[in-house]
Amino acid sequence: MTMDATTLLAILGMAIGTYACRLTGLMVGARLALTGRAKAALDAIPPAVLTAVIAPTLFATGWPETIAGAITILAAMRLPLLGVILTGVVSVVVLRALAG
Amino acid sequence: MTEAPPDSAASPLSEWRDGVAELAPAMIAAMPLALLYGAVAAGKGLSPFAVALSSGLVFAGGAQLAAIEMWTSPVPIAGIILSTVLINARYVLMAASLAPKVGHMPLWARLLGFHVLADENWALAERRAAARRLTLAYFLGAGAVFWVNWVFWSWLGAIVGPLIGDPRRFGADFAFTAIFIGLVAGFVTTRRHVAVVVASAAAATLVHQTFGSPWHVLAGAFAGMAMAVIVWRPEPETAA
Structure with a gap:
């Protein structure tokens, strides 16, 4: 159960940063009622950030990841989340095996 | 067991059960991610206790997985917190x-x-709140189960991970990518959202190749927001 100070510091920093985001939203709440372009820009943040996080894996790792990503995107249009995950995992394992 | 008439207020227990049932698919989906997170973190030298602590205090899968990717010796604390x-x-x-x-x-x-x-219970809570009053039992009750689920599986991942070996062999690392694809698909309901996602993907890939992590996240976020502003039209957005 030993943990060095650096690890603890990193975990606490992440925890405080994350809770600050959640708490800011809770406190600002309805006052952040936006309309028009501003609302469109803010609504775009969740899908844009989620996309940005995985984009390098999809487009700058190797062809097995890129093709598996394309298959997974197709699956995401039709299947529930669990099916999407299974499709992604199975296709990447098969394609990586083909890539050798 | 007493069945409440459909119009009366639901009991906390049935509200809680509703919440857990609706969250169940997300909890099952989070399981491999949590196991993966724990296994990779253990590989980087974190103890099972440190893994459980991080999952309990941070409780943000995407950020935790990104942090573990960036985790080197010495630990780049500032970069990890920024990301x-x-x-x-x-x-x-x-x-x-x-x-x-x-x-x-x-x-x-x-x-x-x-x-x-988190993303999943937020989306469910929003959907629930659109139809009826959000109750404490539904929101916090199901959220607590979601939290326990995440902490437990990541802790277990840190214990069994070192015994299994490289999670990449099972494509477990790609489960993270797949769940994000699934979540993004949930947000994309119009052609404008497709433009946002494409702009973000392009900017993030480019910036990742030139400046590296975590700047691609910021670049993708801003590119997506810019695209949303560009393609915005004044008519009310009624999703097809």
């Missing part, structure tokens, strides 16, 4: 949007409930 805040900046908006719908709950429930607020 965490960037990835979780969306919680400001998600929380702000949900805040008026929990205004009737006591402060402690809001403070705890928003700590366990």
